[in-house]
Each structure stands twice: as structure tokens, then as C-alpha cells.
Amino acid sequence: MVTSQDEVTVRDYLRPLYRRRWMVTILVAMATAATFGFYADQPKDYQATTKILLGGGGNPLDQSAGVLSDREVQDLAVLLSSRDVATRVARRLNRTGDAGTLAASITAQASPGSDFVQIKASQPSAAEAANVANAFAQAFIQLRTDAVRDSINQALAASMKQLDSLPRTQVNLGARQQLEDSIRQLRLTGSVSTGSATQVDRAVPPATASGPRPKRDAGLAFVVSLVGAIGLAYALQAFDRRPRQLDELAPLYGMPLLTSMPRVRAAEFERERNIAVAPAFKEPLRQLRTNIQLAALDEPFKRILVTSAIAGEGKSTVVRNLALVLSEGGLRVAVVDGDLRRPTLAKAFNERTEPGLTNVLTGSPLDEALISVAVEARGLGALAKMGATSDAEAKSDPDPDANVGAISLLPAGPEPADPQAVLSADRTRLLLERLSEDHDVVLIDSPPLLHVTDAIALAPWVDAVIVVARLGHVTRQNAQRVPEMLGMSGARPIGLVVNDVPTSDGSAYGYGYGYSY
Numbered sequence: 001m002v003t004s005q006d007e008v009t010v011r012d013y014l015r016p017l018y019r020r021r022w023m024v025t026i027l028v029a030m031a032t033a034a035t036f037g038f039y040a041d042q043p044k045d046y047q048a049t050t051k052i053l054l055g056g057g058g059n060p061l062d063q064s065a066g067v068l069s070d071r072e073v074q075d076l077a078v079l080l081s082s083r084d085v086a087t088r089v090a091r092r093l094n095r096t097g098d099a100g101t102l103a104a105s106i107t108a109q110a111s112p113g114s115d116f117v118q119i120k121a122s123q124p125s126a127a128e129a130a131n132v133a134n135a136f137a138q139a140f141i142q143l144r145t146d147a148v149r150d151s152i153n154q155a156l157a158a159s160m161k162q163l164d165s166l167p168r169t170q171v172n173l174g175a176r177q178q179l180e181d182s183i184r185q186l187r188l189t190g191s192v193s194t195g196s197a198t199q200v201d202r203a204v205p206p207a208t209a210s211g212p213r214p215k216r217d218a219g220l221a222f223v224v225s226l227v228g229a230i231g232l233a234y235a236l237q238a239f240d241r242r243p244r245q246l247d248e249l250a251p252l253y254g255m256p257l258l259t260s261m262p263r264v265r266a267a268e269f270e271r272e273r274n275i276a277v278a279p280a281f282k283e284p285l286r287q288l289r290t291n292i293q294l295a296a297l298d299e300p301f302k303r304i305l306v307t308s309a310i311a312g313e314g315k316s317t318v319v320r321n322l323a324l325v326l327s328e329g330g331l332r333v334a335v336v337d338g339d340l341r342r343p344t345l346a347k348a349f350n351e352r353t354e355p356g357l358t359n360v361l362t363g364s365p366l367d368e369a370l371i372s373v374a375v376e377a378r379g380l381g382a383l384a385k386m387g388a389t390s391d392a393e394a395k396s397d398p399d400p401d402a403n404v405g406a407i408s409l410l411p412a413g414p415e416p417a418d419p420q421a422v423l424s425a426d427r428t429r430l431l432l433e434r435l436s437e438d439h440d441v442v443l444i445d446s447p448p449l450l451h452v453t454d455a456i457a458l459a460p461w462v463d464a465v466i467v468v469a470r471l472g473h474v475t476r477q478n479a480q481r482v483p484e485m486l487g488m489s490g491a492r493p494i495g496l497v498v499n500d501v502p503t504s505d506g507s508a509y510g511y512g513y514g515y516s517y
Contacts, residue, residue: 016237017230019244024229031225036218047122047210048129050137050203052080054115055196070112076197077110077117080140088139093131106136116200126205133203144197156186241475246501249469252479258466258495259288261318263502275349275407276376277324285325288497295464295494302436305338305462305491307446307455308469309478314499315468316344319445324375327405331440334370334408336432338446338458340419343412345445349373356413361427366434371409408439419447424457432461449485450478459491470499 017024054076055068068076079085086103089095095102106121121133163179166172243249250257264280277285292301306322308315316339323333336357337345346353355369416422435442444462446455459465467482486493 015245016233020233020236024226024233027229027232028222028225032218032222035221036214039212039217040214042212043124044209045122045124045211046126046129046206047120048126048133048203048206049118049120049201050133051200052117052119052137052140053198053200054117068115070110073110073115073117077108079143080108080117080119080136081106085136085139085143088143089132089135092135092139102132106132108136119203121203122210126207126209130203130205134199137199137203141197141199148196152186156183159183159186241477242472243474243476243479244472246471246498249471249479249498250496252476253467253469253496254483255467255493256495258291258497259284260498260501261285261314263500275324275373277321277328281321282325285321288322289325289329291495292464292466301441301463301494303432303442303444303462303464305444305446305455305458305465307465307467308448309450309467309474309482310448311451313448313468313470313473315448316348316445318466318468318497318499319443320345320348323407323443326441326443327375327407332408332438334410334435334439334442336410336435336442336444337412338423338444338454340412340415340422340454341447341452345409346411349407349409351409351411353411354413356411357431358413358416358422360410360413360431361422361425366410366431369410369413371411373407373409375405375407408435410435420453420457423454424460428458429461449482456485456489456491459486459489463492465491465493466495466497467493468497468499471501473500 054073081103083099083103086099090097090099090102105123106119108117108119110117119133119136121129121136123129123132159179159182163176163183166176166179168176243252246257246260261284262280264278292304295301306315306319319335323335326333335345335349337343338357339345340358343353343356346356349371351371351373355364357369360366360369422428432442432444444458446458449455465486467486469479483493
């Protein structure tokens with residue numbers, strides 16, 4: 001049975017094109033513009049054509065004169081575009097330079113079953129094209145005429161020699177008469193012979209250039225480059241190991257989507273001297289808060305671990321902003337930086353890094369390590385008036401209209417030699433339980449799951465786990481490993497928060513958050 005999530009729509013097929021639309025647009029535009037510019041800069045080419053009819057008027061000594069085979073016509077067409085004919089044309093047109101270049105500017109084509117040969121000349125000007133075509137026709141006719149006349153002259157010389165050697169006797173009278181008739185016929189033929197070739201349809205200057213055609217060539221380049229760019233887009237999609245669509249992530253992680261964070265250019269970390277949530281993040285985070293509450297209607301989650309598959313996915317930023325939104329909702333929130341290797345929460349709240357978690361675990365008082373961070377909480381005063389907040393929260397806010405709340409922050413403290421052993425110790429569990437007694441929610445930031453095992457060590461001490469994924473950053477293989485690791489730890493993942501989602505896909509996220517191990 002195919003569900004609606006498994007159905008492939010036209011939009012799914014077009015996503016690779018939309019995702020790489022700028023690449024396709026740039027490639028097609030560059031190819032089209034380059035082709036148009038190249039051919040527009042080329043000199044114009046004009047083509048003029050004429051025809052030659054072969055046969056008739058040949059050597060009278062050849063009984064097959066005037067009847068040519070297709071092979072003979074083809075041979076004569078090749079002869080027409082030879083260097084010898086081009087040399088005659090160059091002299092006729094008073095041109096200097098290599099005759100081979102002039103020969104390359106014309107084509108002679110013979111049609112099967114016909115005695116016609118078409119001459120096509122290409123030149124930079126219309127007049128030159130017509131002159132060259134006509135010159136080749138005339139040069140070829142002259143060449144044929146000269147060849148026939150040479151043959152006639154040779155036959156005439158042989159007949160006259162034979163006549164001179166024949167004695168004038170009564171016996172030779174008939175033979176001499178035949179030779180004299182043959183000589184007169186040869187002389188007459190030689191005076192009117194045209195070499196068995198006649199020009200037909202004399203070439204005239206063409207009205208328009210035959211090339212180049214920048215618009216036509218640019219159109220062809222547009223079509224070819226568009227097909228190539230589309231193929232490249234789908235090829236890149238096939239080899240892309242990172243999911244770049246919002247609805248691809250939830251199936252990979254095997255958990256529901258809690259919210260998606262919009263991609264923004266800059267986050268607003270501070271307003272009116274209080275730590276605040278960027279405006280673009282407020283609604284997605286409120287949605288996250290609501291989904292967390294709906295996931296625990298019977299018994300609210302007291303301790304929530306936030307982790308990710310790999311570094312650079314923005315989980316610490318999610319912890320910070322989620323704490324602000326929970327506080328905005330009237331909850332007493334504690335934030336614990338459980339990333340003992342690369343702690344970032346203290347910097348995010350503009351607070352000191354020591355003493356912290358490791359100091360408390362080694363005997364330091366919790367009150368000395370715990371930091372009360374003043375945060376913006378608009379509407380908190382109204383909640384206090386309605387009794388929506390806890391008594392402790394209401395007492396801590398003497399001015400209900402101040403719109404200022406507080407978050408308890410426990411920094412990481414100095415890095416221990418074995419962070420995994422520290423986090424898995426029973427003292428850590430007791431500390432988290434103590435924080436839960438004084439707060440409604442304890443948010444715990446942890447290192448990425450696939451880098452170190454610290455998050456696995458914390459998993460038994462929490463009620464729920466939230467996984468953060470950055471769109472276009474995590475690979476499909478890494479995403480699929482997350483539920484396996486959480487399953488081995490016995491943790492309870494409640495859902496996925498996706499960062500860096502383009503506005504075209506819904507909400508989005510865009511901090512330059514970095515992580516390295």
C-alpha cells in the first residue's frame with residue numbers, strides 16, 4: 001500500500017531543477033550569450049551559385065562525345081575545384097596569394113543521373129561571391145576547351161603528316177581525298193569547339209548573407225545548453241549525499257518533525273540589554289514548545305537532552321533559544337552545558353565559563369556555579385498577574401510590567417580528562433535531579449552523537465531527547481545512524497528540529513554556527 005508520503009509528485013521531480021535553478025540559468029545564459037557574441041563578431045559570408053552543363057561539342061574523334069557517365073561527371077566536378085582551375089581563376093581576377101585558399105572557397109557538386117554541376121562560391125561580399133562563381137565556371141570551360149583543342153590539333157597534325165607522306169598517284173587519290181576532308185572537319189571543329197561544357201544560370205550577387213546567423217546559432221546553443229544543464233542538475237542530485245529538502249529528514253531520522261528554523265542573515269541576540277530571541281525564530285520555537293508539551297500531556301518532561309548527529313548543526317543555538325521561549329511561557333528554566341569538550345552556551349548568554357558543571361561534580365557549591373541570566377520575556381508580567389507562572393517566578397519578578405525574566409545557566413566548567421566518565425557518573429544524575437526540583441525544565445546541551453559518546457552517557461538521566469539537524473549539512477548515512485545509537489542507549493527521542501531551512505520550504509535557520517572535534 002502506497003501512502004501519501006510515498007507518492008511522487010511533479011514537484012518532487014522538479015525539485016532538483018528548482019534547487020539548482022541559478023546554476024541552470026547561469027550556464028544557459030553564458031552559453032547562449034557566448035554563442036551569439038562569437039557568431040555576431042564573425043565576418044559575413046555571401047554565397048552565389050551557377051551551373052555548368054557537361055556534354056556536346058566534344059572531340060569529334062570520340063564516338064561517345066556528349067554521353068557522360070555519373071563517374072565522369074563526378075570526376076569533372078572534382079577537377080572544377082582543383083588547384084589548376086583555381087590558378088586560372090586567380091589570374092582572371094588578378095588575385096595574389098595561395099590558389100588553394102581560393103579553391104577552398106568553392107564547392108562543385110554533381111547530381112547523380114544528371115550532366116549538371118553546381119558551383120557554389122562563398123565570399124565576404126555579394127559581388128565577390130558572384131564574380132568567383134562565374135570565374136570558376138569560365139575557367140573550367142576554358143580548360144575543357146583548351147584540352148579539346150589540343151586533342152584536335154594533335155589529330156590535325158597527324159592527318160596532315162599522313163597526307164604529306166602519301167604519294168600523289170591515281171591509286172592514292174581516294175585516300176588523299178578522305179584525309180583532306182578529315183583535315184577540313186578538324187579545322188572547323190577546332191574553331192567552334194567549347195570543350196563540351198556550357199555555363200547555365202550565370203551567378204548574380206545574393207541579396208542577403210548566408211551566414212553567420214547569430215540568432216539561429218544562439219537559439220540552438222540555448223536548447224543544447226538547457227538540456228545539458230538540466231542533465232547536470234539531476235546528475236548532481238543523484239550524487240548528493242546530503243538531504244536538502246525538509247520532508248526528507250524526518251523519514252531518515254525515523255522521528256516526527258517538531259519544528260523548522262528559518263534561514264536568516266543575522267540573529268538578534270540582545271535587545272534592551274536582555275538576551276532575546278531573534279524575531280524570525282519566535283514562532284518556530286513556540287511551535288517547538290507546544291509540541292514538547294503535547295508529547296508529555298500526562299507527565300511533563302523535566303529533563304530534556306538536545307543533541308545532533310554531527311558538529312555544526314546548531315544544537316547549542318536551539319538550546320539557547322528554546323530556553324528563552326520556555327521562560328517566556330512562564331516556566332522556570334535551567335540550562336546545563338553538557339558539552340565538556342567544546343562548550344558554547346556561556347558565550348551564547350554572554351556569561352563566564354567557570355565555575356561550572358565539572359566544578360560542582362567535584363564538590364563546589366551549586367549556588368556558586370549557577371548563573372542567573374536576565375532575559376527578555378515580554379508578556380511574563382501578564383502571565384504572573386493571571387497566575388500562570390509558578391510562585392517562585394512571580395516572587396522573583398516584583399515588577400510585573402518589567403517584561404524581564406531569568407534563566408539559570410550552569411556552564412561546563414574546565415574540561416576533565418574523561419568527559420564521558422564524568423557525565424555517566426551517578427553524581428551527574430543527582431545533580432540533574434536537584435536542578436529539576438527547583439526548575440520546571442532542565443535543558444541539557446551535549447556533543448554530537450557521532451563524534452563522541454558523551455550524549456549516550458547523559459541519555460539515561462533525561463526524560464526526552466531532541467535531535468537537531470541542519471538541512472544540507474548532515475549526510476543521509478549519518479542521519480540514519482542517529483536512531484540506532486539512541487535506541488542502544490535507551491533514550492526517548494521525541495522529535496526532530498531542522499535548522500537552516502530556506503524560506504521557500506517553510507521556516508528556516510541561518511547562524512554561522514561552527515563545531516569541530
